[in-house]
Amino acid sequence: MSLSVDISHALGDFRLDVRFEAPDGVTVLFGRSGSGKTSVVNAVAGLLTPDQGRIEVAGRVLFDHSQRISVPVHRRRMGYVFQEGRLFPHLTVRQNLLYARRVTGRKSQEGLARVVDLLGLGALLDRQPGALSGGEAQRVAIGRALLADPVMLLMDEPLAALDGARKAEILPYLERLRTEAGVPILYVSHNVSEVARLATQVVVLEEGRVLQAGPAGRLLADPGMVRVMGVRDAGAVIEARVLRHSDDGVTDLQFSGGVLCLPEVEATVGSELRVRILAQDVMLAVERPRGISALNILPVQVLALRRGDGPGVIVQLRAGNDTLLARITRRSADTLNLQPGKACFAVLKSVAVAQTDIGLGLHT
Template sequence: MMLSVSFRHRIGNSRINADFAAPNGVTALFGRSGAGKTTIVQAVAGLLRPEYGRIALDDTVLSDSDGGHFLPPHRRAIGYVFQDARLFPHLTVSQNLLYGRWFSRRSQLAPPDQITRMLGISHLMQRRPAALSGGERQRVALGRAILSNPRMLLLDEPLAALDEARKTEILPYLERLRDDLGLPILYVSHSAAEIARLATTIVLVDQGRVIASGEAASMLSDPAMAPYLGARQTGAILSVTLAAQEADGLARVDSKAGPLWLSCLDRPVGTPLRLRIMAQDVMIALQRPADISALNVLPATITDLRLDEDGVLVRLDAGGDPLLSRITRRSAERLDLRPGKAVHAVLKAVSVAPGNIGAASLCPTPPR
């Protein structure tokens, strides 16, 4: 299924110019606060009628200014989850979940008990929203949207109102939605950590305009994204597979460029994972280092160097996967770094910390 968006709209003195496509998976609308992300989502939902342009979900035209066509929100079969859960306070969790089904004429995506198990809310059915934590309320809101049997989901900064503990709690459930439902999901966020873990496609929005879009790993490793991510959040994604749980308590994962070792992962061998490797946690060596404590060293080739106020951002090709390294200008000059040069990327331990691993959890106790 594919969402196609191409429209222009004016709100006061602001103009929105959106042109992108969102396939199955999570398409993240990413940008600073006030960039226009929520306005784009509202146009897709039918809460706003664009002045010019067209929005379509596969062969269903949602809005077309040339033909004067505008499908009202209740006929779009789109599930919308806001920053705040917006549950009915007088209804139980079970009644909130079933509310959307009363208005749906489409066949179910999955049985209700399967959805509640997926979201980990089966034990909450008789509670009312006031008795739920923030993370539980958001999971119930997700369940209600899914049980309306939508053709796609719109998630408008669903974690923005939660503290870090609740965000950590709910992220694995969002990963399950991405991997198990087979729906296009439009996800609004200005959190680099969230989109690095969840997104399959990224649409960069700045001052009301879509200025770039593409596959998530490629976008996040593009040095041009650095001003929007911030120096400490600039990095890349490695797609790896859990290959072995080794006797010393470490887990070996296989990347395109070679093996990496992490703290023990509580997942079956063969599980695909996404590692977020921060640019500040990647050192560059001309020769493979010997007699050092770092276990994770990958051969790579320099593809690009970009100067900025924080030094030099070096883009690397590691067996076909992109990596970023942030170093000083003095180091770049001393090593005579240039595109095409073969080097080794030395990954510091922090680069594979628990918060940067998608679709996985650490073992309950650290390895001895």
């Protein structure tokens, strides 16, 4: 494991009591505001000293209360990216990028050219921070953190201050960072869409404690997590491969449960993609529908049903080796006599999947 956290800390009336381990990749700390996400990241960075516990990164102990170990911030080799870029306004983009390397005295293994290419910064090098958009400034901040040659990147809601267009602009760069940079990332977010696009591992925090932790695909498809994620954001994530592009503007994706047809996706044939399918967009039928416009009719098996306090039911479905969620009414669930083990069909309109819910696969 690249990160091991076992800490407790009192912040006034709030008690942080967190234990989890995170492998390489992107581990997202997810939870509502006030759940303790930023406090955990600050403890890893050394900006907060826990009352008790131990923090270890890549086999190196950064904090151990019992052994009185607390490595200073500047020696922890953490690259911290905040909500705002926090660039030096009097320096150019190039000078901002090289600042951390000059301060630490370490030459980044990535190299300036590599980071510039990875984050698409070539055209920005001679600009001043005041001439950058919010998304551009965050890319520069990420590049500066990488050039400090960190053992881990810490990102505290780096997209929170950006509008929808700027978020869509920067997400592909964060996906490339996940697959190409070779640096594990601890990422704070309360945005389910970001989690679905970026996370390899998710740690769900609630009131200062770990509610659940595990692979992103499993947690996002867990009906028990809908209460935390929110019913409108509930949905599963599948890994798929681009099979073909048709002349009629439809792209066929192959996944373990069959072929998924979506409006044209800008990706080459053979590319690995990650697709988020919202539970509210999935309809169920006990017989294969005929004469309907929906292109996606997938054979599935009911795994579990979770009834909420209202009229809704979340149905967990197996499609091949993948898991989907469907959000339907209790009346529909009763009429269809849905129960674990029952075979049925999941129906999904092609246009129901937004382009922003399609990203690079974990193994691209």
